Amino acid sequence: MNQGMARQTRRTAIAAGVVAACVMAAQARAQEQQGETQTVVVTGVRAALEQSLRQKRNADAVVEVVTAEDIGKMPDKNVADAIQRLPGVNTQSSAGGEGGFGENDRVSLRGTSPSLQQTLFNGHAISTGDWFLLNQIGGNVGRSSSFSLLPSELVGSIVVQKSPTADLVEGGVSGAINVITRRPLDFRQQLTVEASVQANYNDLSEETEPHLSGLVSWKNAGNTAGILVQAFSEKATVRRDGQEILGYTPISATSAAAIANPALAGVAVPTFIGASLFEQTKKRTGGAFDIEVRPSRDLSLDLNGFYSELEAPHLNTNWLAAPANSINSMNLVPANPVVRNNTLVAAGFTRNAGEVDNIYRPEAGGESWYLDFNGKLRVSQRLTLSGKLGKTHGVGYDRNDVFYQNNVDGGMVYALNGLSPASVGYPGGNTTSPGSTAWAGGGEAQSVDQEKYAQLDGELRLDHPLAQALRFGARWTDHHRTAEHPLETRPGPLGFTNPGPAWSGQMYPSDFANGLGGNLASNYFKYDGAALGAWGALPGNRLLDYTLRHNWMDEFQVAEKTAALYGMLDFGGERWSGNLGLRAIETRQATVVNLPGGPSPITGSAFGPYTPTTFKRTYRDYLPSMNVKYALTPDLSIRSALAKTMARPDYSALGGSVSLNDDALSGSGGNVRLDPVRSTNFDLSAEWYFAPKALLSAGFFYMDLRSIVAQGTSSGTYYNNKRSALATYQITSPFNTSGRNRGVELSWQQPLANNFGMLVNYTFADGELDDGGELLNSSKNTCNVTGYFENERFSARLAYNYRSRYKAGVDRGASQHVDGMPSLAGSVNVKLGERLTLSFDALNLTNETIRMYAENEDRPRAFYSNGRTFYLGLRGKL
8 A cells, every 4th residue: 555545544544533433422412411401601703702802901911812712703714814803913825935825824923024923832832844845945944834734623712922921932023822722621511522514615716625624522520631632624726826027137238138228238127927827736634632631639731732734736837938038048139128117117029038837746735743741730829830841843845846848939028017917928929839848857855843842830929919929930942944855856868859748738727817907818738737747757858866966055954952941020919910020041053054065075966066064053042021011990901011032043044055046047045143033122002991892902012123134135156057057146145134113003892782893903013124124024004804793693704904015025036025905804604503503704705916026016026816715614513
């Protein structure tokens, strides 16, 4: 039995076991209830909002809270969806350079980079794996968690902590997102069974797929022992229509174009303009368990674990016009050139240096798991000790991928249209059938992330009118991150002479790019993924040499060990409370990169001789923090917080390796000497709980970013594997600088008459570097408006979100800004009985287009349409 069949057999067995457990549990529950008097528990949207406000109100730090019932009433398909409507929270569908997909994948706080917030599960780190190649190797291997692996069904509540406390795990400059899973002893009933089945439909792919989840939780009558088991299986078929402008290149002063027209020298010209069709069927499967024991009132023990795998095979076809290569490589003189804002926005060519880029990744995906053991012991009436021990592991992988490029005949004309798609044509050329072989490749890559951790905490209750408790503790971690590129192929001895992949008339969908606006063509041929895979597997078509084609220059290893100590005093009086603490951390890093050359280099790789080089460093941080809350009246409180924070740089930023794109002549590199991001944060806010389940709040935040990591671009000469010659590349690399981030958060929520209610929040964030540069991921304006209706049998919500433009990163030597974009989501829930609910959820109701641009709007980068997504389902509970 092969591995794929074995995995499928195991999953089928697990699924059958879960279904059987649900059926048996339901039967047992029904028998128990025959002679019982049932207790009605009030639940619903308003009850969930009340619980969230209660936790926020009682906290000593600045926090936002979302509860499980709240999540279940919205179209929240992963943890990022669940918190995107909180004040100060931004989500995005990709990491910088990746391209906009339909599912929220990254979360940032208060207009900062996703890597500057800390994502925790039950107070510990979680390793995740990115399914997309550019986040596994190269310049986008970050510390932010991929939320596409974290379904919302796992969540009991989510606490977004914006002001730090000394007992909070370090690593978040802007705050921390703590996902708290459900535990068996927290359930009201002795036996709880929950299950849901949904049909997922995307109106662009026009495919319907199933979503299944189930939970069984049991505890004994004495509430001293319990076990919980969850499982989920979610499938979706997606399609993304796009136009991609893959970077900009200056026109060479020695080119024929610049000689004929000197005004064109140095003008930026699009490197590629592509009509990109992305097709994917992805499946997220996994589960969680929790075993909880309280043998006495003084001792509690808990063992819990989680596993999630995302299988994300995909096919990407991109018809590429190549204005830059037509000028700088083919030495063509453009006809009818139009220059605007130092950009060649329109031109025509008698030939085209572009190609059709066909990429098939049949084994792309990621997985994440953790195993966590923790306990709590009350030593005496005043002293309580708790501990945590565990391991987490994540991997993103891309195996057996094949890319194949066709030559394109005829001429090429284009015209950029700002933030509307560019016009592209191929006069005299053939776009409806394959051309000859231009290039071929593919290979394997993966990124592995793992951490072992141990933690010990104590709380000593104090007999003093102003000092309530002294908290103290220590934490140790051993973290490893690797980026591996064991195979990067090129055409083999028969690659250019053998026939290309089999083609049986496949074309782009006739409605391709209808959702993008403009007047884009759809009469492009495409290959079937299986045909690409079959061509790549034929002997001689590709050079499958794991020694010669091992790209060592694209790899790195980061080992990171930390040790932390903290002490914190909880204090308070009649109308005030707070905490004062200090956290001290030592970080020991060892980074291994493969540098080109060296006195005694390792040879045998086609990517050049290299020398593995280790860089070591140790640094210490001392992070004081203070939070104070003062009640002006029983319903009006003022909060203030002051703290120093730190976040370690992204792994690819530390990696130091250089990853090259031989087509676009661009690359990314690291900096092993980067300092961590350090900041001094200040918060001041007021909260008025003016009515039951109601809140009006306003807050101000400020971050003095002393060593923020920014990205810069420089030129470098490297060996071009495709051209078999040296070439000049635009290399993006990180460096430390300083900056600031300040802003305001406003929030209002209130139940209204006749079962209606509203939630509204607005965040203004003004972040910039001290040299005037942009702070990554900083949107000045974020707004959320949610209206809901709920009675005993029916509930509905409509949620609007708007995020203004922001800079996502630097990709292919050019900035990547994401234009401002609204989104609209809705949900309807109808109770069919006491234990059965019909649900309908809708995402991206207005079918928005993701628009990206470079340094200015005359240099567009991408336009993406992902379509609307709908979910129809049933939820049952015993």
